[in-house]
Each structure stands twice: as structure tokens, then as C-alpha cells.
Amino acid sequence: MTASKTGSRVLIVEDEPQLRQAFMFLLKAAGYDASSAGNGKEALQQLKMFKPEIILLDLMMPVMNGIEFLEAIDQQPDSRKYKIVILSNLSDRISKSDTVRYGVEKILVKANLAPDELLKEIATIEQ
Amino acid sequence: MYKKSLLDRLKDDKKKSNPLMTYAGKGQPTHVLAAVLVLAACLLATGYYWYTARQELERVINDESKSAIQDTERAIGTRLEVYDNILTAGTGLFRSSESVTREEFGSFISAFDLSNRYPGTQGFGYGAYVKPNQLGTHIQEVRGDGLSEYDVPYAGQEDPYVPVTFLSPMTENRRKVLGFNMMSEPNRRAALISARDSGKPTFTGRVILAQDNKGQSTNDEPGIILYRPIYRQGAKVETVEQRQEAITGFMYTALRLNELLKGIFDDNGNPNVSLQIYDDLSREEEALLYRSENFNEVSSRPGKLVNEREIDVSGRKMVISYAVAPEILSSTQRNEPWYTLARGLVISLVVSYATYYFLTYRSRKMFRQQRQEIESAKDDLLSLASHQLRTPATVVKQYVGMALQGYGGPLKKNQIEMLENAYASNERQLKIINEILYVARLEAGQIRLHREPYDLSDFLKKIIQEQKPSFKEQDHQLELVLPNRAVIARIDEQYMHMVFDNLLSNANKYTPPGGKVVVSLATSNRCAIITVADNGVGIPKSERAGVFDKFTRGSSEMTSQVNGSGIGLYLVKRIAELHKGSIEVSDNKPQGTIFTLSLPIKSHLSKRKQPT
Numbered sequence: 001m002t003a004s005k006t007g008s009r010v011l012i013v014e015d016e017p018q019l020r021q022a023f024m025f026l027l028k029a030a031g032y033d034a035s036s037a038g039n040g041k042e043a044l045q046q047l048k049m050f051k052p053e054i055i056l057l058d059l060m061m062p063v064m065n066g067i068e069f070l071e072a073i074d075q076q077p078d079s080r081k082y083k084i085v086i087l088s089n090l091s092d093r094i095s096k097s098d099t100v101r102y103g104v105e106k107i108l109v110k111a112n113l114a115p116d117e118l119l120k121e122i123a124t125i126e127q
Numbered sequence: 128m129y130k131k132s133l134l135d136r137l138k139d140d141k142k143k144s145n146p147l148m149t150y151a152g153k154g155q156p157t158h159v160l161a162a163v164l165v166l167a168a169c170l171l172a173t174g175y176y177w178y179t180a181r182q183e184l185e186r187v188i189n190d191e192s193k194s195a196i197q198d199t200e201r202a203i204g205t206r207l208e209v210y211d212n213i214l215t216a217g218t219g220l221f222r223s224s225e226s227v228t229r230e231e232f233g234s235f236i237s238a239f240d241l242s243n244r245y246p247g248t249q250g251f252g253y254g255a256y257v258k259p260n261q262l263g264t265h266i267q268e269v270r271g272d273g274l275s276e277y278d279v280p281y282a283g284q285e286d287p288y289v290p291v292t293f294l295s296p297m298t299e300n301r302r303k304v305l306g307f308n309m310m311s312e313p314n315r316r317a318a319l320i321s322a323r324d325s326g327k328p329t330f331t332g333r334v335i336l337a338q339d340n341k342g343q344s345t346n347d348e349p350g351i352i353l354y355r356p357i358y359r360q361g362a363k364v365e366t367v368e369q370r371q372e373a374i375t376g377f378m379y380t381a382l383r384l385n386e387l388l389k390g391i392f393d394d395n396g397n398p399n400v401s402l403q404i405y406d407d408l409s410r411e412e413e414a415l416l417y418r419s420e421n422f423n424e425v426s427s428r429p430g431k432l433v434n435e436r437e438i439d440v441s442g443r444k445m446v447i448s449y450a451v452a453p454e455i456l457s458s459t460q461r462n463e464p465w466y467t468l469a470r471g472l473v474i475s476l477v478v479s480y481a482t483y484y485f486l487t488y489r490s491r492k493m494f495r496q497q498r499q500e501i502e503s504a505k506d507d508l509l510s511l512a513s514h515q516l517r518t519p520a521t522v523v524k525q526y527v528g529m530a531l532q533g534y535g536g537p538l539k540k541n542q543i544e545m546l547e548n549a550y551a552s553n554e555r556q557l558k559i560i561n562e563i564l565y566v567a568r569l570e571a572g573q574i575r576l577h578r579e580p581y582d583l584s585d586f587l588k589k590i591i592q593e594q595k596p597s598f599k600e601q602d603h604q605l606e607l608v609l610p611n612r613a614v615i616a617r618i619d620e621q622y623m624h625m626v627f628d629n630l631l632s633n634a635n636k637y638t639p640p641g642g643k644v645v646v647s648l649a650t651s652n653r654c655a656i657i658t659v660a661d662n663g664v665g666i667p668k669s670e671r672a673g674v675f676d677k678f679t680r681g682s683s684e685m686t687s688q689v690n691g692s693g694i695g696l697y698l699v700k701r702i703a704e705l706h707k708g709s710i711e712v713s714d715n716k717p718q719g720t721i722f723t724l725s726l727p728i729k730s731h732l733s734k735r736k737q738p739t
Contacts, residue, residue, distance in 0.1 A: 016518050016521075016522065018519075018526075019518070019522050020520060021526060022522060022525040022526055022529065024526070024533065025529065026525070026529055028527075028536060029534045060514075088512070089517055089518070089521065110521045110525075111517055111520065111521045111524065111557045111560075111561065112557075113643045114524070114528045114532075115525055115528040115529045115532055115534065116528070116532050
């Protein structure tokens with residue numbers, strides 16, 4: 001078990017409810033302040049209220065997908081205050097240049113990560 | 128809905144494409160048949176046009192020869208008419224005066240300027256019609272006209288005499304002809320009697336002209352004589368009896384046919400046209416009046432046309448034969464049938480080949496299109512299905528993972544074992560789904576590499592580091608052999624990672640515990656050569672050829688094949704190819720397998736010494 005040192009606010013953007021629940025459970029268990037959104041649009045609404053420090057972002061979602069979400073927050077002046085981690089199974093759908101452009105910290109593949117591996121990755125980003 | 132439409136598309140494509148596939152695959156004979164039919168039709172048309180062109184050519188030559196015959200007939204007719212006109216004028220002379228003197232006759236004829244304007248004539252003459260009992264008187268009269276040696280050979284009391292009485296122009300040779308009884312020669316006699324009885328100008332048949340016969344000339348060219356009867360002034364000449372009663376003599380002209388006809392033809396002498404004229408219808412050599420010098424030559428030429436025509440010249444039947452050689456036409460005209468044939472053949476071949484090409488091209492294109500549609504539908508479906516499978520499998524992974532790691536509270540030993548089994552199985556499932564997904568996207572051309580320069584040594588070190596734990600589990604030795612210089616290649620890290628993940632997990636799997644796996648990097652010929660060698664069970668030669676093949680996409684085979692590494696090595700091969708590299712498999716000595724991956728390298732970078 002990997003526990004959070006700081007208890008950062010993490011926003012999980014994931015359309016699959018069970019996966020969303022799993023990540024919520026995991027992050028809360030690890031001591032994070034976690035909240036979730038089912039797509040990019042919901043996530044945008046959460047930004048002001050929840051003020052996340054880290055965003056775990058899925059790419060393929062209905063209504064507003066991950067790339068569209070990235071484009072939307074890129075328009076905002078304070079976009080760089082979020083640490084963004086792509087957490088998707090479609091890791092090669094985002095190009096290297098896009099990760100640089102949107103200031104993506106990391107790209108993680110859901111299907112490849114065991115729960116504690118995910119926590120380790122988040123912990124390194126947190127610092 | 129999307130899924131349904133995809134499935135429907137697949138079904139529809141199958142239905143539609145089945146006959147098409149056989150058409151494209153085995154349909155070549157149909158195309159050949161179509162092309163042959165087109166060829167046959169074109170050749171038939173060509174044959175028809177060729178035949179028509181030949182007919183046309185023959186028609187043109189025939190027309191040419193017919194019109195030449197007509198021209199000749201007209202020319203002969205015109206020429207003879209001229210002579211006949213002179214004769215007619217001569218009869219007028221005899222009728223208008225009681226007695227015509229030798230001098231009068233001479234000056235009358237010489238007015239016509241015969242030798243210059245009327246070639247072919249030997250001259251004109253007059254023969255008095257003398258009954259046997261008047262012969263003595265006649266001879267006395269002529270002698271009295273200053274021709275003291277004039278005589279007519281006695282020929283008995285039966286027949287009338289027609290002695291040559293006047294001749295013009297008069298030469299020394301011709302003088303001897305005077306007094307020659309023209310009734311004594313059967314040919315002339317027949318013409319004379321016919322002329323007397325009909326009152327019309329009449330030709331003799333072919334005769335040897337008297338002055339030639341008697342004179343010095345050895346020229347025995349045939350001639351004809353045209354007689355015109357002269358009747359007594361004022362006498363009735365309506366019946367034969369009246370004409371026989373009223374006849375007083377004949378104006379005549381002797382014509383040399385050779386010269387006469389030469390005169391006609393010299394004007395438009397064509398080496399490809401020649402003519403012969405027979406005196407009667409017998410067409411026998413004795414009756415030959417005229418034959419062009421080139422007649423035999425022309426009439427023996429291939430493609431010549433001989434036209435014959437019987438004509439009537441002043442009561443005499445003659446046969447004109449015209450030989451026309453095809454050379455009368457220009458070579459372009461003559462060769463037109465052949466040009467037609469050649470053009471037709473070329474067009475036929477081109478058209479039939481074009482037909483074949485078009486049909487083949489079209490069916491191939493349709494076949495390709497259908498195939499592409501099917502493939503892309505398959506890939507879409509596969510991709511979608513796999514994605515749908517992957518998400519729940521990922522959910523399972525996360526929950527089982529959390530349970531295993533104690534997020535759900537402490538676990539008993541056998542609970543941990545169960546969950547570990549579930550987790551391992553889920554891992555395998557995810558791997559397979561991923562591979563299928565990659566294959567689908569590869570096939571759909573959806574995979575774009577993000578290649579960046581990497582030092583392959585560093586890359587391999589990282590891989591080995593990751594793989595070490597699983598090799599340790601099997602008690603395998605995992606070695607890495609690296610060159611002492613950097614080898615830089617442009618690779619997509621993620622996909623190349625997949626390649627070595629596959630190769631190494633295969634080596635791990637197929638080597639009995641305690642084995643040895645060696646990964647080595649070397650360069651050769653501007654390529655990086657990376658080998659993964661194990662001393663495991665090896666691959667039988669019979670299976671080696673198909674080791675990189677994709678699973679058969681039939682639904683039943685899929686499940687059975689996917690269980691193994693069937694897709695894995697196919698992916699490896701495709702990824703190597705996307706990197707413009709290649710992969711091969713060979714035997715390791717004394718046992719095991721070697722996979723050899725070649726990748727193009729950035730030569731100018733790899734030459735650099737590795738920094739320490």
C-alpha cells in the first residue's frame with residue numbers, strides 16, 4: 001500500500017463508472033482528496049468548485065473527450081496549475097507534441113497498471 | 128446500432144463478394160473469352176473491309192479497262208470516219224463530173240495532206256467497175272489518159288472487173304498496182320460485192336496490201352481496205368438490183384492498222400494498258416489485226432484484268448481485247464486492301480487487348496474495393512469488440528489488484544492464491560485483447576509510429592531490467608551482450624517495447640526452467656542486429672515458416688490460436704516492418720531458437736564512440 005504524503009486533490013475523469021469507483025476507492029484509501037467526473041464537460045464544471053491539483057484524464061469519453069477537455073482548459077489562463085496525467089487504454093492516440101503542448105505530465109495505460117503502481121506514479125507527480 | 132450495421136455490412140459484403148471473388152480469382156477465362164470474342168468480331172469486320180476494298184479495287188481497274196476500250200473504240204471510229212468522209216467526198220467528185228481525170232483525182236486527194244494528218248493510210252484509190260464485155264474499152268480509155276502501159280489481166284467473161292484505176296499519192300511502186308483486178312482476191316471481192324449491194328462503206332478483212340505485195344517493201348504488216356461504192360448520177364439505188372445496175376466504181380483507202388492504231392495510242396501510251404484487235408470473232412492468230420507490243424507482258428502480270436468487246440466497224444465484226452495491269456493505279460490505291468487489313472488487324476488486337484485489360488482491371492478494382500471494405504469492416508468490428516472487452520477487463524484488474532493489495536482488508540492465504548490466479552488470468556486476457564486490438568489497428572493502417580533516436584544499448588538495458596524478475600522466477604539466466612559503441616536507431620519506444628516484451632516472454636515461456644537467454648546487439652551493414660537466443664524447446668522446421676503469420680481470421684480458429692503467441696509474433700514482424708526493419712527466426716546450437724531483428728541505424732551517430 002502506497003499512501004499519499006500530502007493528501008492532494010485529485011480529479012478522476014473517466015466514463016466507465018466501475019473504473020471511476022475503483023480509482024476513487026483507491027485514491028481515497030491512499031489518503032488523497034478525490035473527486036470524479038464522467039466526461040470532459042463534467043470535469044470542466046468541477047475545476048472551479050473542487051480546484052484539483054492533479055487530473056487523471058481518460059481519452060475516449062462521450063460528450064467531451066480527453067483531447068477536447070485538454071483544448072478547453074488550454075484556453076484558460078491558469079491551465080498550467082493542473083498536473084495532468086493521461087490514464088487511458090489508448091495511449092498512442094495522443095502524440096508527443098500534444099503532450100508537450102498541453103503540459104501533460106505522464107501517459108499511463110490503465111490496462112497495464114496494477115493499483116499500487118498507479119499510486120506510485122501519482123506519488124512521483126505529486127512532488 | 129453501430130455494431131449491428133457493421134455486422135450487416137460484413138454479411139452483405141460476404142453475400143455480394145462471393146460471386147465477385149470467384150469472378151476475380153477464377154474469372155480470367157471469362158475475360159479471355161470476352162477478349163477473344165471482341166477479337167473475332169473485329170477480325171470479321173476487318174475481313175469484310177478487306178474484301179470490300181479488294182472488290183472496289185477490282186471495280187476501279189475494271190472501270191478503267193472498260194473506259195479504255197470505249198476510248199479506243201471511239202478513237203478508231205473517229206479515225207475511220209475521217210477516212211470515210213474523204214471517200215464520201217471522193218464519190219461526190221466522181222458523181223459531179225462526167226469523167227474524172229488522173230490529174231483531178233491526184234490534186235483532190237493531195238488536198239487532204241494525208242501523210243501528216245492521217246497516219247496509217249497508204250493512200251486513196253479509185254477502181255472502176257468494169258463489166259467483162261467493157262474491159263477492152265476501159266483499158267483503152269485509161270491508156271488514153273496517158274497511162275500507156277495500163278493493163279488489166281484477163282479473168283474470163285463471168286465476173287465484173289474492179290481494177291485499180293487511180294491511185295494517190297502515186298509512187299513508182301504504186302504505179303505497178305494500177306490495173307490490179309481487186310475482184311481477183313477473195314477478201315477484197317467479198318467486200319466489194321457487199322459494198323456494191325448495200326451501198327454502204329465496207330471493210331475488207333485482213334489483207335496484204337497490193338503495193339506491199341508487189342513492191343520492194345518486206346513489211347507484211349496487215350492492212351484493211353475500206354470501199355465506198357459510187358453509183359451513176361441520178362440512178363435509183365433503192366434495191367440491190369438497182370444498185371448492181373447503177374454501180375460505176377469504188378473509192379477506197381488502204382489502211383495499215385499498226386500505224387493507224389499506233390497513231391491513236393502514242394498520244395496516251397500507258398505501259399499498264401495494252402490492246403489487241405482481231406479482225407473477226409474467231410480470235411485466231413491469222414485474224415490478228417493489231418497487238419500492242421506490251422500486250423503479252425501486261426496480260427501475264429498478276430492482278431491484271433482482261434476485258435473483251437466485240438465491235439462493229441463499218442459492218443465488220445471485230446474483237447477488242449484490253450489488258451489492264453493493276454499498276455495503272457497508284458501504289459497507295461493498289462495497296463489499299465492491305466492497308467485496310469493491316470489497320471484492321473492492329474485495331475482488332477488493340478481493341479481486344481483493351482477489352483481484356485479493362486475487364487481485368489475493373490474486376491480487380493472491384494475485388495480490391497470489396498476486399499478493402501470487408502477488411503476495414505472486420506478491423507472496425509475487431510477494434511470495437513476488443514475495446515469493449517478491454518474496459519471491463521481493466522475494471523477486473525483494478526478491483527482484483529486492490530483486493531490483493533489489501534485495500535479491502537486483510538486476506539487469508541488461500542484467498543490471496545485465488546485472487547492471484549484471477550489476476551494472472553486477467554493479465555493474460557488483457558494482453559491478448561491488446562494484441563488483437565493492435566493487429567486490428569495495424570491492418571487498418573491506424574498505427575503511426577512516433578519514432579525518435581534511441582541508443583539501443585540503453586533501450587535494451589531498460590527492457591532487461593524489467594524482464595529480469597519473471598526470468599528469475601523460471602530460474603533462467605538472462606544475459607545482455609552490447610557493443611562498446613552507441614548504436615542509434617529511430618524507434619517508437621512503445622512499440623519496440625512490445626516487440627521485446629513478446630520475444631523475451633516467448634523465450635521465457637518456451638525454455639525449460641534453468642535455461643539461458645542471451646540478448647545481443649551488434650551492427651552490420653548499416654543495420655542494428657539484435658538477437659534473442661534461448662536454449663529452449665526450439666521451433667520445428669515445419670512450423671517455422673508460419674511462425675510470423677497472423678492467426679486465421681475465421682471465428683473458430685481465432686480462439687484456439689490466440690491462446691498461443693500467434694498474434695504476438697505477427698505483431699513483432701509488422702512493427703519491425705513499420706520500422707523498415709525485418710525479423711527472422713533460426714535454430715540455436717545445440718538447441719533452442721534465435722530471433723534476429725534488423726533495424727536501420729543512423730550511421731553518422733552510431734560511429735561515435737560511446738561516452739564513458
